[in-house]
Amino acid sequence: MPEPRTLYAKIWDAHVVETLPDGRALLAVDRHLLHDGVAIYAFEALRAKGRGVRRPDLTLAVADHVVPTGPRTGAIPYEDDDARRMVEQIEAGTREAGITAFSVGDRRQGIVHVVGPEQGFVLPGTVTVCGDSHTSTHGAFGAYAFGIGITEVGHVLATQTIKQQKSKAMRVSLRGPRARGTTAKDLVLALMQHVGIAGGTGHVVEYQGSAVDELSMEERMTLCNMSIELGARAGLVAPDETTFAYLKGRPMAPSGALWDQALAAWRELRSDPDAVFDREVELDATKLAPHVTWGTNPGQAAPITAAVPDPAAIADPAARAGIARAIDYMGLAAGQKLSEVKIDHVFIGSCTNGRIEDLRSAVEVIRNRRVAPGVTAWVVPGSGSVKAQAEAEGLDEFFRAAGFDWREPGCSMCLAMNGERLQPGQRSASTSNRNFEGRQGRDARTHLMSPAMAAAAAITGRLTDVRDLL
């Protein structure tokens, strides 16, 4: 009897080129995603050493990080010459290497973690990498997908491999069906609150359980996307009929006889029933309330029905100091009800929540309503394809009628490196993934939540329990 293995171990074993003398493994990389935030540095480093790109057919490139998301009718108003150069260099470098690239002007352009899946580029059982921490998104397909640094991007381009030490395995079991008015974002924020932002460090997480089985691919991507916020190297969901139905017919997915062959192999991709995980975590999603963050890391989350915690009630001095610092930065008061916190800005978008289902769920809330006076509300579709789909469904009309700004695709205000940012002190209800100090602009304050919750906040002008508007 072969030893039972986790899904992670199975993918790992299939990709070990060899075990290195220092104990690491040299892993074959099947899929590499490249974006404008790292390409310029990686191509420059390759050029300096006279190295080429070994497998240009296994890399897909997009411009997303520095691209402005205002109207694209004339010249693109880049933040500065450095930003313009970053887009020019990903275009030039990919052209030279023969890499497929969707840059500004291509209707498929968009956020790397939205475009990769919707093109059918990322497949189950692959090792997928990208110079971006939210590469964990692609674990939704049962791919071992993880973020890497810029030096490592160069390594992948030059060799189509990566050297790595194997992580521990962690299983997160989510019991469903999940409660009304909650989404994958609420699941993952609750999980984060439960295990903390270093709860997954050194691990690869596999999500299992009835609350996971019922998730759509978009929702699984939201869940896996935030795995990095637990500190995990990657998050995984074993592929199933939901996965296969999503992939079938996508432009870069296999077709014909190759599809049938792939499907047969993908059906075997799951952890053995008695596989041993190094760590087990369980969470009951049946009684969950919609969650928002109140602090400056994604683990500082709470049900919308709760209040800002009181540092004085925390025994551990380090934890107390951390919470006090977060509350101070956020301009909140201990004991203040979360549903009374007023907001200035709403951002619906990002690789976490910028997909078609996210926009649909926001429209459910804002339909025939108006954005509250004094609130600026943005929708930044995750990709040109998402935008086109939303427009075909008339979602843009609902957003515009409610007073939202309907924008072009990109990362935009999730990390605010394209010139789009909040002013100091401004408070945002955001569907992105990080509420770190300064993340959406210096001294700006970010509350993370689902698209439906962000839509509700846009309508009332304060953090709001979306269940009251459904």
Next chain:
Amino acid sequence: MEPFIRHTGIAAPLDQADVNTDMIFPQRFLRRPRSSNLAECCFHSVRHRPDGSLDPAFILNRPPYDRASVLVAGRNFGSGSSREHAPWTLYDFGFRALLSPLFADIFKNNCLNNGIVPATLPEADIRRCLAAASDPRTAEFTVDLEACEVRNAAVGTLRFEIADADRRRLLQGIDEIDETLGRLPQIERHEQEARASAPWNHARSGGN
């Protein structure tokens, strides 16, 4: 990459958990070329007052810590974004070794690729290092990668942990890409096998 054997220098205490790479290198500088000196970006938002002047309350703005080359940090250092600009700015500022109870995965890898030692010590030892570093008279630390030891007048000799593979990489300062390119025959053999067993991964359609 320069090999790292051992290093002696001033250690700055940063007694804060969960310091993320956004704090180490704010996003407004992410477009800067690597060839520029990134030292000024290091911890920029917490190092400066809103008017742009240096905040004397921040540890790295006070002598002798303004020339620190070792950082003693809280748990979960380097979490968040994969930006390699974080180790770049730390390196340009002068840091050669970091001590923490826990490093975030991607950040740790990025340090290794830039010749910075991420040394893991138990929480209790980090508390002692923070205390020693806080007193300028005992702020000098030696980080010895050969012996896996931290040495200091106040705390004595402490063992630190680092994976053997990581230690060897830093000691030798080898170029990882060159090393891997030396394994091309094995890579090609594996690729041939993968083409046979999972051909759909090697025959993607679509694109242009």
